[in-house]
Amino acid sequence: MQKGRLIVISGPSGTGKGTICRELLKGNDLDLSISMTTRAPRAGEENGVQYFFVSREEFLKTSEEGGLLEHAEIYGNFYGTPRAAVLEKLEKGRDVILEIEMDGAAQVKRSYPDAVLIFILPPSLEVLRKRLTGRGTETEEQIQARSSQALSEIHRIYDYDYSIVNDSLRDAVSDVRTIIRAEHLRVGAGSEALVRKYEEEE
Amino acid sequence: MQKGRLIVISGPSGTGKGTICRELLKGNDLDLSISMTTRAPRAGEENGVQYFFVSREEFLKTSEEGGLLEHAEIYGNFYGTPRAAVLEKLEKGRDVILEIEMDGAAQVKRSYPDAVLIFILPPSLEVLRKRLTGRGTETEEQIQARSSQALSEIHRIYDYDYSIVNDSLRDAVSDVRTIIRAEHLRVGAGSEALVRKYEEEE
Numbered sequence: 001m002q003k004g005r006l007i008v009i010s011g012p013s014g015t016g017k018g019t020i021c022r023e024l025l026k027g028n029d030l031d032l033s034i035s036m037t038t039r040a041p042r043a044g045e046e047n048g049v050q051y052f053f054v055s056r057e058e059f060l061k062t063s064e065e066g067g068l069l070e071h072a073e074i075y076g077n078f079y080g081t082p083r084a085a086v087l088e089k090l091e092k093g094r095d096v097i098l099e100i101e102m103d104g105a106a107q108v109k110r111s112y113p114d115a116v117l118i119f120i121l122p123p124s125l126e127v128l129r130k131r132l133t134g135r136g137t138e139t140e141e142q143i144q145a146r147s148s149q150a151l152s153e154i155h156r157i158y159d160y161d162y163s164i165v166n167d168s169l170r171d172a173v174s175d176v177r178t179i180i181r182a183e184h185l186r187v188g189a190g191s192e193a194l195v196r197k198y199e200e201e202e
Numbered sequence: 203m204q205k206g207r208l209i210v211i212s213g214p215s216g217t218g219k220g221t222i223c224r225e226l227l228k229g230n231d232l233d234l235s236i237s238m239t240t241r242a243p244r245a246g247e248e249n250g251v252q253y254f255f256v257s258r259e260e261f262l263k264t265s266e267e268g269g270l271l272e273h274a275e276i277y278g279n280f281y282g283t284p285r286a287a288v289l290e291k292l293e294k295g296r297d298v299i300l301e302i303e304m305d306g307a308a309q310v311k312r313s314y315p316d317a318v319l320i321f322i323l324p325p326s327l328e329v330l331r332k333r334l335t336g337r338g339t340e341t342e343e344q345i346q347a348r349s350s351q352a353l354s355e356i357h358r359i360y361d362y363d364y365s366i367v368n369d370s371l372r373d374a375v376s377d378v379r380t381i382i383r384a385e386h387l388r389v390g391a392g393s394e395a396l397v398r399k400y401e402e403e404e
Contacts, residue, residue, distance in 0.1 A: 119389065121396070121400075124399075124400070124403060125400055125403045125404065126403065148404075150400075151400055151401065151404055154397055154400050155397060157389055157393050157396070157397060158389060158393070160389050161388065161389060162384070162387045162388055162389060163387060163389050163393060163396065164387060165396075175383070175387055178380050178383045178384050178387070179384050179387060181377070181380045181384075182364070182380050182381050182383075182384030182385075183384075185364045185365060185366060185377055185380070185381060186363065186364055187321065187359055187360060187362050187363060187364060187365050191359050191360070191365060194323070194359070194365065194367070195356055195357060195359060197326075198323075198326070198327055198352075198353055198356050199353065201326060201327045201328065202327065202350075202353055
């Protein structure tokens with residue numbers, strides 16, 4: 001059995017990463033990585049479903065022991081990706097999807113170099129601004145700032161293995177699946193088992 | 203426009219490389235690399251279709267000038283892959299398929315590192331022997347020798363970027379197409395043009 005691949009989906013905000021991941025998970029052939037957080041559960045949230053809810057002490061202990069693939073502090077709460085939970089799934093041959101902001105993606109690549117980093121791009125900055133306007137949660141100024149930030153973030157494309165322009169959701173999801181399949185065909189550590197199969201025949 | 207990719211299909215003999223390439227070419231979205239040779243054209247063969255037929259002098263001159271991505275001598279005749287013809291197609295955005303034996307594949311990777319090397323494997327050595335028996339052109343001893351050779355060749359898998367077990371022709375062809383699509387999504391030299399598009403918008 002081939003080991004699963006860790007697929008990291010990242011990119012500027014407003015590019016539709018979350019929607020792509022939700023679509024991908026409908027196939028039931030991929031697992032979502034569940035983050036660990038110190039923030040309190042909201043109504044309806046369950047431990048181990050949306051997040052692993054832990055105390056500050058537990059979070060810091062896990063982090064110090066190298067138990068997180070990446071972590072960040074956001075508005076005073078800690079968030080992180082538990083290494084053990086992800087690795088267990090990969091060992092079982094499941095591919096794992098991790099949707100994460102860009103600093104987190106770079107951290108994951110450092111702590112787990114076999115991770116496959118996919119950068120999701122907007123069709124254009126114009127479309128990105130329209131999407132953000134459509135959300136109705138930000139002022140015109142904030143949207144301009146986000147668009148400028150997106151442009152500077154787009155220059156970080158070289159930290160990634162693949163990039164997908166999210167022009168159409170269907171095509172973007174299909175492209176992620178194409179990348180996952182191709183990564184399984186890649187020659188690497190997993191090829192040893194393949195070679196052994198022929199050796200045993202002789 | 204994105205540059206085309208050079209896709210090298212190789213592997214032990216009897217694994218169905220030729221059939222896979224013929225199927226791929228039916229799509230008309232790929233070009234076949236045409237080799238240069240010093241052997242005489244056979245009945246029905248046309249210059250520039252099956253091969254570029256050249257004199258020994260012309261072949262050696264091209265080779266000395268670095269004009270071949272790889273070359274080999276087989277039964278006293280020279281065969282080689284003309285660099286200019288391949289690069290011209292890639293520049294036009296066409297993907298080029300090159301079916302070649304394993305030493306040639308390794309030479310291509312050295313002379314054109316962006317080449318994508320795909321290794322075609324038999325489902326098993328048993329199946330390989332049956333395929334060779336089916337051809338009816340070789341003795342039992344020759345088939346055994348080929349099978350042993352195939353096993354030693356399989357260990358060269360690590361020279362390749364991808365491997366495909368040719369269990370079913372349809373799946374193998376689909377896997378090659380998957381790899382080509384994924385390679386077009388890869389972040390690399392071609393990503394500069396993509397980034398420029400966003401820069402020009404601002």
